Amino acid sequence: MIANRDTAAVAFASGCRYARAMTRTWLCLAGALCLAALHSALPTPSQAAKPKKEPPAQSPSNAGTSNTESLGTVGAWSAYALRDKTGRICYLVGQPQKVDSAAVARKAPVAMVTHRPSENVANVVSFVEGYPLKEGSEVALEIGDQKFELFTKDDSAWASTAELDRTIVSWLVKGRSAVVKGIPQKGKPTADTYSLAGFTKALALIDKACGVKRAEAAPQENPAQKKPQSKKKARPAKP
Secondary structure, eight states, X not given: OHHHHHHHHHHHHHHHHHHHHHHHHHXXXXXXXXXXXXXXXXXXXXXHHOOTTSOOOOOTTTXXXXXXXXXXXXXXXXXXXXXXXXXXXXXEEEOOSEEEOTTOOOOOOEEEEEEEGGGTEEEEEEEEOSSOBOTTOEEEEEETTEEEEEEEETTEEEOSXXXXXXXXXXXXXXXXXEEEEEOBSSSOOEEEEEEOTTHHHHHHHHHHHHTOOOOOOOOOOOGGGOOOOOOOOOOOOOO
């Protein structure tokens, strides 16, 4: 039991580190996304993942956008790069092809993958659900027969470890669609379906812009779905 608690504590701490990193990213991207082609449908990053106790983010009109570069759009996925005081940031943003949110009031949901090479951070996967998620709940991500659980904060969800980020990205590259299921504080669960057509090419754009090398290989094994190896029974020695 103690070992399990320690493992959970490490995972939680790691998840919080990713949440802080992504919060900083979204605050820096506030002006960039407002000027993007998806402007009319996307929430601003400051609205998407701003901690309640942090000071308000700068408004889009005051945010530095002159360094923001559009790398291209492929399908429903758009790639961008910018530079803040910590260094270069590259990220892609995707919108769902289908949204099933019943009567839940929400802003436009989005998916993101972010690189921050100056901080040795890459492949950070995140989803903005656009509504307050139930406290303590997890967001379920399904890519084909692979299922992943993401930790949540406010209206957003992240992978808890860098290993899980890499695994999810490897499956997003190979997959055809991804389904994201969230549980709101009020109302019925939601399900958003993202088409992955164009994801790989958009990912290649941010990889190149931020110098992230990616080996072409089969999708990594999902840590949550690893099957325990059965122990082989030893054969009795011959008399």
